[in-house]
Amino acid sequence: MSEAGERHASWLELFFDLVVVVAVAQMAHRLAHPTWADVALFVLLYYAVWSVWTTLTLYSNVLADRTRVRSMLIGMFGIAVMAASGHSWGAPLGLAAVAGFGLIASLWWLTLQYGVSAVPGAPERGLRAYVALPAHFAMTAGIIATAAGLGVVATRPAEHLHGGVGWVLGGGLAVYYAASTVLGLALGAERRWIWGWAVPSVVASLAVAAVSGLVAGWTVVVLLLAVALWRVRYRPRAGSSPSAPSAPSAPSAAPA
Incomplete structure (x- = not known):
């Protein structure tokens, strides 16, 4: 299997996916008692969210560990704004x-x-x-x-x-x-x-x-x-790290 195929999703990508799920769920509230205008607006908003989602997913897949956190956060914020667009x-x-x-x-x-x-x-x-x-x-x-x-x-x-x-x-x-x-x-x-x-x-x-x-x-x-x-x-601080909890020491052997 290639290196790309073995790569696992990062915490950043998982968080991004979670933001998308919440955003889509929020937009879906428009379909509780839908009119044609509600359906059209949902499709338009979902297309915008889907475009950002797929673009940044491809971006993170290509760059992997070199993905810029700031770019991903800006994309997430944009998706959140679109999801909340139904509010005044x-x-x-x-x-x-x-x-x-x-x-x-x-x-x-x-x-x-x-x-x-x-x-x-x-x-x-x-x-x-x-x-x-x-x-x-x-x-x-x-x-x-x-x-x-x-x-x-x-x-x-x-x-x-x-x-x-x-x-x-x-x-x-x-x-x-x-x-x-x-x-x-x-x-x-x-x-x-x-x-x-x-x-x-x-x-x-x-x-x-x-x-x-x-x-x-x-x-x-x-x-x-x-x-x-x-x-x-x-x-x-440089060089400082927490000390791991010490494991109980094994009992010493009794003298012969």
Whole structure:
């Protein structure tokens, strides 16, 4: 088999495909009670999304590891804008859309850069299952809660978030960051990351959730994006790496 045939999809390509699936599902809502105008608009929008999707897929297949992340992210953002074209756009929705996309892209970047644990340089092979599995459950649940909260903000971006929506949105991120912090502690992550990035991101997300009922929804998303960008901004010191959890040493042989 050729080298091209053996190549597997990257995290970037998988994330791109996920964006396309969500975008098409959003556009398909037009067909719930369709008119001919709705069908025509769906076909037009889907053709635009399909064109971007196939073009960037071919681009990433040809360039492989040399694919430019910025180009792919711009394509994803364009697809997201087309999927949301059925809404009445204004400044609040535009700000919420840009910040929401940036927030999801930041979480994706943390996973792409550092692995499922989102811990810089984490040697995940030494992680015990009783720590890894609950943490993975918490992180994925946190992302789902965040996505659900973003969906509510998209419907009324200028309104305050009441009824616990702000806690679902900010609390979901706090759970994600907290689980990552626990994994960092278990993996012996750098203390500078633990106390300067990991723990503050948990506290900041909870603080945003606490004030979410006092500010507009788009403001909440922007504040949470700022927290996520703080996590993304972290750069490990040269030569520093987490120490893997030490395996129990074998008992020494008894003297003859």
